[in-house]
Amino acid sequence: DAKTTQPPSMDCAEGRAANLPCxxxxxxxxxYVYWYRQIHSQGPQYIIHGLKNNETNExxxxxxxxxxxxxxxxxxxxxxxxxxxxxxxVRGNFNKFYFGSGTKLNVKP
Amino acid sequence: xAGVTQTPKFRVLKTGQSMTLLCAQDMNHEYMYWYRQDPGxxxxxxxxxxxxxxxxxxxxxxxxxxxxxxxxxxxxxxxxAAPSQTSVYFCASSYSREAKNIQYFGAGTRLSVx
Numbered sequence: 001d002a003k004t005t006q007p008p009s010m011d012c013a014e015g016r017a018a019n020l021p022c023x024x025x026x027x028x029x030x031x032y033v034y035w036y037r038q039i040h041s042q043g044p045q046y047i048i049h050g051l052k053n054n055e056t057n058e059x060x061x062x063x064x065x066x067x068x069x070x071x072x073x074x075x076x077x078x079x080x081x082x083x084x085x086x087x088x089x090v091r092g093n094f095n096k097f098y099f100g101s102g103t104k105l106n107v108k109p
Numbered sequence: 110x111a112g113v114t115q116t117p118k119f120r121v122l123k124t125g126q127s128m129t130l131l132c133a134q135d136m137n138h139e140y141m142y143w144y145r146q147d148p149g150x151x152x153x154x155x156x157x158x159x160x161x162x163x164x165x166x167x168x169x170x171x172x173x174x175x176x177x178x179x180x181x182x183x184x185x186x187x188x189x190a191a192p193s194q195t196s197v198y199f200c201a202s203s204y205s206r207e208a209k210n211i212q213y214f215g216a217g218t219r220l221s222v223x
Contacts, residue, residue, distance in 0.1 A: 041197060044152065046213070091210065094159055095205070096154060097142075098154075099151030100151050101149070102151055
């Protein structure tokens, strides 16, 4: 199962777009990329997922490169409530998730 | 709709004691999972279940046992607790079908082993 690599922390100004990168260079052709976030020590919250094409929902956009070796989560207008740890996850068989250490996003006023 | 409910929320054990953590979901999900999260780290999969009566090992299964006697419940047992098992435990559930493979997480159980 593929693993992911993310920067440990990032800062973003409130109201600006937050772009969170993820490297998953060993991903296989049928493995999905998922993004979750964890606020304080609460249970992780689903954000978005995709396979090949770019995806958008009410929370965020997901851009996956053509070779699928990396992806970027975009929060279009970050707010203070978006301060959290963001996890990029590759889904294995039986829907098993492999979490890395995530990126701590600090949204600043 | 409660989603995924974990009990208890907090627990303190002495080394060698046993306990069972309960996870209940009301979404009729086929798959259920137990994770642990240590400080500053991501979640690691302990055990999982793909249906009633079935369980399988994840990344860090040693020292834990699980049972899924009913579809809606997934139990995690510690037979002889050790300080290394001090952690936050999360349960999750999901559908098995490709289009709905989103895991929904409970609020967690904070366990301290002294």
